[in-house]
Amino acid sequence: MSIVSNTLKRIKPSPTIAVTSKAREMRAAGRDVIGLGAGEPDFDTPDNIKEAAIEAIKKGDTKYTAVDGTPALKKAIQEKFQRENNLSYNLDQISVGTGGKQVLYNAFMATINKGDEVIIPAPYWVSYPDIILLAGGKPKIIKCEEKENFKLTPKKLQKALSKKTKWIILNSPSNPTGAAYTKKEIEDLAEILKKHKKVYILSDDIYEHITYDSFNFFTIAQIPHLKDRTLTMNGVSKSYSMTGWRIGYAAGPKEIIKAMAKIQSQSTSNPTSISQAAAVEALNGTQDFIKERADSFKQRRNFVVESLNNIKGINCLNPEGAFYVFPNCKKLIGKKTKIKDDTDFVEKLLEKSEVAVVPGSAFGLQGHFRISYATSMENLEKAISRIKKFCESL
Numbered sequence: 001m002s003i004v005s006n007t008l009k010r011i012k013p014s015p016t017i018a019v020t021s022k023a024r025e026m027r028a029a030g031r032d033v034i035g036l037g038a039g040e041p042d043f044d045t046p047d048n049i050k051e052a053a054i055e056a057i058k059k060g061d062t063k064y065t066a067v068d069g070t071p072a073l074k075k076a077i078q079e080k081f082q083r084e085n086n087l088s089y090n091l092d093q094i095s096v097g098t099g100g101k102q103v104l105y106n107a108f109m110a111t112i113n114k115g116d117e118v119i120i121p122a123p124y125w126v127s128y129p130d131i132i133l134l135a136g137g138k139p140k141i142i143k144c145e146e147k148e149n150f151k152l153t154p155k156k157l158q159k160a161l162s163k164k165t166k167w168i169i170l171n172s173p174s175n176p177t178g179a180a181y182t183k184k185e186i187e188d189l190a191e192i193l194k195k196h197k198k199v200y201i202l203s204d205d206i207y208e209h210i211t212y213d214s215f216n217f218f219t220i221a222q223i224p225h226l227k228d229r230t231l232t233m234n235g236v237s238k239s240y241s242m243t244g245w246r247i248g249y250a251a252g253p254k255e256i257i258k259a260m261a262k263i264q265s266q267s268t269s270n271p272t273s274i275s276q277a278a279a280v281e282a283l284n285g286t287q288d289f290i291k292e293r294a295d296s297f298k299q300r301r302n303f304v305v306e307s308l309n310n311i312k313g314i315n316c317l318n319p320e321g322a323f324y325v326f327p328n329c330k331k332l333i334g335k336k337t338k339i340k341d342d343t344d345f346v347e348k349l350l351e352k353s354e355v356a357v358v359p360g361s362a363f364g365l366q367g368h369f370r371i372s373y374a375t376s377m378e379n380l381e382k383a384i385s386r387i388k389k390f391c392e393s394l
Contacts, residue, residue: 015362052281069096100248110259116166122364178319
């Protein structure tokens with residue numbers, strides 16, 4: 001009889017972390033692997049944020065804090081939502097967790113009962129379905145094809161909704177595709193949700209500040225009739241290059257926020273006090289570097305998209321945000337190439353050409369692969385050259 005719980009058997013390890021670990025192992029063995037699997041900005045945390053953390057240590061801010069965030073950080077988050085999204089929240093409607101992942105975990109563990117359905121548009125971030133399964137819910141995956149720009153349509157949403165639907169997850173800009181919903185597209189989805197008053201919306205806005213080509217970010221909580229049943233999740237990891245600091249946050253209905261704090265009180269307790277002090281500076285301090293870094297990402301995106309579309313057998317849409325592309329490799333799969341599926345494509349690419357990417361099937365849509373271009377142009381140029389040679393060899 002296995003010591004491992006049946007609950008744990010429902011889920012799998014993170015595919016993106018697995019790819020990154022494999023690349024690291026190959027490098028340790030002397031292989032010249034270029035890793036394009038990690039969803040992590042290659043920029044350093046800005047100096048003013050690091051200095052705030054150092055100052056917090058010097059002041060002795062190294063003790064326990066309130067379970068779901070210091071008053072100072074909650075105040076900074078409150079002001080961020082008001083300033084950037086025109087959304088007003090009380091402090092008891094705000095929760096801080098150890099990264100965005102814990103915020104999502106807390107929310108679903110606190111609200112899902114056995115059999116509750118959660119609508120997840122695919123391609124999706126790899127952890128959504130597994131967190132739902134851990135909470136005892138049922139992920140309801142809705143495939144959003146390339147011809148739909150990988151976005152959920154009102155028609156597909158309407159068809160997916162049922163009496164068992166508890167939540168719908170919207171992620172814009174998206175991991176893994178970089179696709180972002182326009183205000184009009186969100187309003188169209190909101191019209192469908194307006195009639196389903198028992199359905200809650202989880203808006204994952206973690207890539208809010210990484211958008212391109214004058215794209216205007218809009219979040220669904222800005223639609224008045226949905227704000228009271230929307231939990232808006234964000235964090236400092238991507239916009240401020242603070243992945244290792246582990247600070248995520250959310251704002252939404254007071255009842256949900258209170259329940260999330262109860263879960264957190266019995267798991268991690270508070271996020272790191274020093275990281276919270278740094279996050280206050282991130283949200284309150286200068287934001288000038290955000291646009292500069294987004295411009296750098298845009299330059300990389302343009303290079304990667306153009307280069308991939310010049311490779312025979314590859315097609316790649318031009319994303320509105322984040323730092324990912326999700327190219328289509330279906331023409332390179334089959335008896336002629338002896339590539340069985342996208343996982344086989346990715347594994348052979350890593351072994352033969354030493355480029356680490358993530359298969360589309362890990363995100364719920366086969367026949368694609370994800371590239372993170374959050375790395376140097378030098379690495380991207382080398383990687384694209386290797387991908388081209390690999391594809392031409394098939």
